[in-house]
Amino acid sequence: MAEPKASARPGEKADILIIGAGPSGSVAAKHLAQAGFSVVTLEQGHWPDANNFPGRKPEFELLSQKQWHPNPNVRDMPRDYPVDTSDSDINPLMFAGVGGSTTLYAGHWTPFLPSDFRVRTLDGIANDWPFTYEDLLPFLEEIEHEVGVSGLPGNPAYPPQKAFPTPALPIGKVGRKAAEGLDKLGWHWWPGTNAIPSLPYNGLNACVRRGTCMTGCPEGAKSTANITYWPHATKAGARLVTGARVREIEVDERGLATGAVYIDENGRERRQRASAVILCANGVGTPRLLLLSKSARFPDGLANSSGMVGKRLMMHPFSAVLGVYEDPLDGWQGPFGQMIDSFQFYETDEKRGFVRGAKWGAMPGGGPLSATSFVGSRIFADGGERVEDAWGENLHKMVDRRFNHQLVYGIIGEDLPEESNQVVLDPKLTDTDGIPAPKLLYRCSENSANMLKFHVDRCLEAVEAAGAIETHVVHQVRDTGWHLLGTTTMGADPRTSVVNEWGRTHDVPNLFIFDGSTFPTSGGVNPTATIMSVALRQTKHLIANRHSMEAA
């Protein structure tokens, strides 16, 4: 590849085309542009407008259940593509826009642990990663200082590492209550580490604890790439095209990627040429695009000689435990990132009847409508045969008991990779541009079911140890597919994996994938920290090897 230049004009061939301006694509765009590459990024959504985020509005809770729901099928907005979930136990959650799905994430910052990279060696399952926790740690520490993480160092659930750039956020009465229960049992807990700074940092304002993180932060205090990455990327010359929905990655007669065809905001078909292409469209969007990019040379989809594109989908089965207390907990106060977390049962203990484990995060209860709902979905509603069983005076009594008195534990269980869980193209459903939509084929495994049952039972012990007077459990919540992983798996063998350890596809030497779809396993934690760290590792390798890279 020739010596790069700083920027590409509209219509001009770029050194690098990135598809997707979420966390991984934004890391790549910033660092590549700063290294002198001309970079064009195509993003199907738009720049988020913090004035539109509903957190300061009285209608906040109503809006969180529709326009700002994390499920694109519920939002049903023009820039969202629909997903056929009729054969899936879990609904995928995502957001199209600069910053990607982090626009609606809670900001839980939980890097993968050392064992997550070595599950074959330790537990005899799935695959080890091509690199270790220690290999990734320098990239994680760099990312944490770009993101503006808040947290307290010294967590015994992790090896020692550099301090976080801003102090931990208050754990509030909710975190204190949860911690007291864990303390009585002698179990691990730690103040939440969040991608939400407690002090102004890298363009972010300090968190004001409004507690509306999952519908976009109106304060500009939750770390999303539109704030922490794109100002640096564009200053370095990167170009970002929004409202650009990619339909196909094109290849030349040598089998090299030459760029992408996309539909612009006005419905016109356009083409962006590039010497190399990096896919960062998440664990559903990335395999969808590869499967859409069929040609005579690649009849089963691009980079799919292994047949693994779309397979091994992992979404983290999730259960929720609600505890109600006598004491008022100021349950509407944030952050709606995690107040505290617990890794007490994260590592494998085969006596439990399953392998791997889960992380627990304690979160506040929210406003009055949240007495029966969690992140926009009405999962804690009481049943009954007659309307008056759950409404009328019983509604008042329930709100009186729960509102301001509840906390919710989210339990994220490690999802093991299975080839039967996959993303395919739907034969009928399309997006608003007529491009075939994805369909998910996904079933929670027996290991996941056993894991969640064990963890829910232990979690109930924890909320009761803290003095809960009422508890509720929702097993395998359906609207919880925040973490879309595994569908273009990373590995050394081209027969069983899609990309190598540096994110380069085995089949197309100038096509890369830097998002979470390359993860060989899922861990049992929120993956954004690891997604961004892996993206930085791959980006720096690409930069260091620019002269030997094949280019179209």
Place this chain on the structure above:
Amino acid sequence: MLSDSDRETFGAMADVIVPAWERMPSATAVGVHKGLLDAVLRARPDLSEGVESAIAACRGVAPSKALNALFQSDRSAFDAFTLAVTGGYYMDPTVRGLLGYPGQESPPYDPMETPAYLTDGLLERVTRRGAIYKPTPR
């Protein structure tokens, strides 16, 4: 556009969902069938169809009987109706005041202040138990 009659029907049904109880006012006492309903439908126009269906199904029938029939026959309309009622009710400043809910406020805090869990031994007990992760096998 809802007529006065529609709003009257909506209000009568709304008082089944949210009646007066102890310190709390009924739905119609705070106007969930009036300005609050307009505010709800401005925020959530997708609820209009279900609300209108619920009103049409329940007009002229005793409210409790009508709602129980709707609950069995058209769950989508029932869900839209109950969300419109409770969404409006819990937006009302009087109701929020009675519940002690200030809305999604921004309470002040000092991030440099030493948290109580660092001085009262709560976190020290966790630290003292030592590392719990499995290190990378060598």
